[in-house]
Amino acid sequence: MSLSTVVTASLMVWYDMPLWLVLLLPLLIGVAVGLVNSFLITVIGIPDLLATLSMMYIVAGLHRTYTEGYSIYNNMPLTSGGTAPGQLSEAFLWIGQGQMLGLPVPVWIMVVMVLAAYVILNHTRWGRILYMTGGNAEAATLSGINVKRVKTSAYIISGVFASMAGILFTARVGSGQIDAGAPLLMEAVAAVFVGYSVLGAGKPNALGTFFGAAVIGILLNGLTIQNLPYYAFDIIKGAVLVAALAVTYVYAKNKFSKS
Amino acid sequence: MAQLLDMQAIGKRFGHVTALENGQLELEKGEVHALLGVNGAGKSTMIKILSGVYGQDSGEIRLDGKVISLRSPKQAKEHGIYCVYQEVDTAIVADLTVAENILMDSFASGSNFLLSKQKINKQAKEALVQLQSEEIAVTRKAGTLTLAEKQLVLIARALVHSAKLIIFDEPTAPLSLTESDKLFSVIRKLSSEGVGCVFISHRLPEVFEISDRITVMREGKWVNTFVTAESDSEQIIEAMLGETLSHELEYQTHATGENLLEVRGLSDSGKLKDISLSVKAGEIVGIVGLVGAGKTELAKALFGVSSSVSGSVEVAGKQVRIKHPEDAIRAGMALIPEERRKEGLFVHETLRANASFPNLRKFSTKLFMNKAAENRFAEDIIDKLKIKTGDTETPLVHLSGGNQQKVAIGKWMSLDSLLYLFDEPTKGVDIGAKVDIFKLIRELAGSGKACLYFSSEIHEAIGISDRILVMCDGQIVKELSRQEATQERILLYASGGKEELTPNEKLSERERSSVPV
Numbered sequence: 001m002s003l004s005t006v007v008t009a010s011l012m013v014w015y016d017m018p019l020w021l022v023l024l025l026p027l028l029i030g031v032a033v034g035l036v037n038s039f040l041i042t043v044i045g046i047p048d049l050l051a052t053l054s055m056m057y058i059v060a061g062l063h064r065t066y067t068e069g070y071s072i073y074n075n076m077p078l079t080s081g082g083t084a085p086g087q088l089s090e091a092f093l094w095i096g097q098g099q100m101l102g103l104p105v106p107v108w109i110m111v112v113m114v115l116a117a118y119v120i121l122n123h124t125r126w127g128r129i130l131y132m133t134g135g136n137a138e139a140a141t142l143s144g145i146n147v148k149r150v151k152t153s154a155y156i157i158s159g160v161f162a163s164m165a166g167i168l169f170t171a172r173v174g175s176g177q178i179d180a181g182a183p184l185l186m187e188a189v190a191a192v193f194v195g196y197s198v199l200g201a202g203k204p205n206a207l208g209t210f211f212g213a214a215v216i217g218i219l220l221n222g223l224t225i226q227n228l229p230y231y232a233f234d235i236i237k238g239a240v241l242v243a244a245l246a247v248t249y250v251y252a253k254n255k256f257s258k259s
Numbered sequence: 260m261a262q263l264l265d266m267q268a269i270g271k272r273f274g275h276v277t278a279l280e281n282g283q284l285e286l287e288k289g290e291v292h293a294l295l296g297v298n299g300a301g302k303s304t305m306i307k308i309l310s311g312v313y314g315q316d317s318g319e320i321r322l323d324g325k326v327i328s329l330r331s332p333k334q335a336k337e338h339g340i341y342c343v344y345q346e347v348d349t350a351i352v353a354d355l356t357v358a359e360n361i362l363m364d365s366f367a368s369g370s371n372f373l374l375s376k377q378k379i380n381k382q383a384k385e386a387l388v389q390l391q392s393e394e395i396a397v398t399r400k401a402g403t404l405t406l407a408e409k410q411l412v413l414i415a416r417a418l419v420h421s422a423k424l425i426i427f428d429e430p431t432a433p434l435s436l437t438e439s440d441k442l443f444s445v446i447r448k449l450s451s452e453g454v455g456c457v458f459i460s461h462r463l464p465e466v467f468e469i470s471d472r473i474t475v476m477r478e479g480k481w482v483n484t485f486v487t488a489e490s491d492s493e494q495i496i497e498a499m500l501g502e503t504l505s506h507e508l509e510y511q512t513h514a515t516g517e518n519l520l521e522v523r524g525l526s527d528s529g530k531l532k533d534i535s536l537s538v539k540a541g542e543i544v545g546i547v548g549l550v551g552a553g554k555t556e557l558a559k560a561l562f563g564v565s566s567s568v569s570g571s572v573e574v575a576g577k578q579v580r581i582k583h584p585e586d587a588i589r590a591g592m593a594l595i596p597e598e599r600r601k602e603g604l605f606v607h608e609t610l611r612a613n614a615s616f617p618n619l620r621k622f623s624t625k626l627f628m629n630k631a632a633e634n635r636f637a638e639d640i641i642d643k644l645k646i647k648t649g650d651t652e653t654p655l656v657h658l659s660g661g662n663q664q665k666v667a668i669g670k671w672m673s674l675d676s677l678l679y680l681f682d683e684p685t686k687g688v689d690i691g692a693k694v695d696i697f698k699l700i701r702e703l704a705g706s707g708k709a710c711l712y713f714s715s716e717i718h719e720a721i722g723i724s725d726r727i728l729v730m731c732d733g734q735i736v737k738e739l740s741r742q743e744a745t746q747e748r749i750l751l752y753a754s755g756g757k758e759e760l761t762p763n764e765k766l767s768e769r770e771r772s773s774v775p776v
Contacts, residue, residue, distance in 0.1 A: 125623040143617045144588040
């Protein structure tokens with residue numbers, strides 16, 4: 001997400017590219033990162049968590065190197081001298097800051113994505129295959145599922161979603177911040193687990209995750225209003241994650257002991 | 260003989276489920292007492308109460324006439340009650356030596372801070388000698404032992420503490436026949452020294468071979484205690500099931516058709532060597548071999564799970580190339596794998612989701628899943644296979660082993676597969692469910708499907724198969740027709756032996772005589 005944030009901004013500010021290309025290229029980068037992840041996992045056989053963790057560092061390093069450590073903003077001075085030729089266009093900023101029918105555009109985008117994810121995960125063949133592959137890859141293989149293909153597509157989709165988040169972030173704040181995505185990693189994980197246990201679905205699910213993200217968002221916003229210093233936020237985030245995990249695992253323990 | 264153990268009116272509840280209502284078990288010194296019952300009868304709960312894992316809610320346990328309370332495994336051990344679990348690996352520390360494993364309990368609770376290696380080795384050695392197993396070097400890492408040797412280590416662990424009572428929980432399940440025999444001689448030796456043994460097994464012939472008395476449990480209650488010498492297996496099975504068992508395990512004839520599967524020269528990079536076989540429509544072919552003979556490997560190679568398989572496979576007269584289970588399913592095959600919880604099912608998912616999974620296309624004609632159709636199918640197989648479950652939304656973890664196995668078979672029914680590969684379908688399944696599974700396999704064959712039945716339970720394979728192929732060391736060493744197959748002959752070939760020694764001897768004589776003297 002950090003990478004696509006700065007790429008989006010840099011494409012407009014440094015290279016003055018047309019809007020469609022500005023939107024498309026970061027998404028392609030998301031696809032590429034997803035492909036590398038799935039290559040490491042399905043072909044080489046590195047465990048999922050370790051492979052993506054290593055990639056996280058590589059991508060973070062890449063985006064800092066790419067920007068030479070600077071955030072990107074309109075007509076910023078360049079290290080090579082002079083200023084950057086471009087600006088973030090009005091049309092682009094509308095994606096992050098505009099309104100439609102009284103609601104901000106990013107909210108609309110989120111609603112569409114959450115609904116799409118919900119429908120796909122719960123009501124289509126693809127969703128079923130994704131859940132089953134995640135649950136027991138060996139049994140899925142023996143039921144005729146090409147697990148490698150499923151994992152590859154899952155990582156690509158995940159890369160694309162992260163890229164979309166990056167684009168939205170850029171449009172929202174109006175500049176390409178480096179390390180924009182870093183604090184969001186734990187929030188994303190926490191959102192999944194809050195949703196996992198709160199709605200009692202007993203597995204990660206789209207609506208629960210939306211709910212979890214909303215809870216964390218409101219919580220952090222509220223704390224900001226209460227003047228809690230930003231450096232204390234991690235304590236809260238960590239505590240939310242621990243609480244969500246605790247509920248999840250206690251739930252799982254009870255579920256097992258019944259059998 | 261003096262009474263050693265007396266468990267009376269033992270009760271145990273888990274939440275609102277009654278696991279044990281009236282458990283009873285008596286044991287005399289030096290007695291081998293078999294505890295039998297179908298899955299869910301309460302055997303394991305009894306054992307766990309006796310070994311201190313659970314405390315009982317009601318009833319009392321007397322050891323040597325005194326009431327004792329067993330609130331932890333440690334207390335049970337202090338009373339001389341030891342348990343050899345089926346999963347030996349959970350009780351063995353792979354990185355420690357044999358001697359350290361044998362004496363683990365003593366230095367886990369001992370007062371000495373320093374351990375003398377020599378003393379430990381000596382004590383461990385003595386225990387192994389007692390078990391006539393001194394060939395196990397006490398300095399070896401326990402992780403390098405075979406399953407049978409690990410069991411012996413656990414028994415030795417019980418011995419060094421002069422155990423009064425040893426519980427064997429399905430000890431023979433992972434063992435080969437010779438290993439089982441060895442174990443039995445160890446059990447006999449222990450009992451001759453006055454140690455009481457509780458023996459649990461799904462295999463009746465063993466129970467009759469080793470035990471003095473048999474206690475049968477059903478639905479958490481004591482049913483009856485038999486003196487082994489005065490009872491027969493039908494009596495026991497009747498007590499276990501609560502009904503007489505018509506001869507389901509016996510063979511029934513049925514018609515067969517054209518060749519459905521034709522395999523020529525199949526080999527893989529590991530175990531399998533040049534395997535050729537054919538199965539007709541409506542035929543049940545048993546593939547029998549000891550544990551490790553390559554049966555599972557063959558099933559997986561046929562189903563496209565293994566890599567680098569060579570040889571030709573024809574299904575219904577058409578040459579097929581199977582690189583992935585996807586191809587195998589398209590060609591009309593279905594695999595019921597050996598490790599059903601790990602490979603065959605999604606145990607945390609509902610019965611409905613499991614049942615429809617191999618054929619999702621059928622249940623999602625357009626974009627969306629048709630849950631009504633899924634439910635209909637799930638109910639269909641629940642009816643057909645007599646699966647005991649709450650409803651179609653029950654997660655499979657709540658089902659017993661036999662019922663899970665039925666789901667693992669039933670999930671293929673929507674595909675109308677031509678060829679079913681059953682890999683040890685009766686493993687860990689109680690007699691009641693076994694009978695249902697046999698019926699089901701016969702029905703499949705009766706409707707013109709071809710079945711390959713991979714098993715190491717020889718008498719079951721003889722009961723169900725039209726033809727038996729014996730595997731040994733990755734090869735098919737013998738084909739026996741139904742009439743020719745006997746337990747002894749199969750065992751002989753499966754353990755790498757040959758019949759008709761006379762021609763061989765003649766040959767070697769001829770060879771000898773042809774050598775110029």
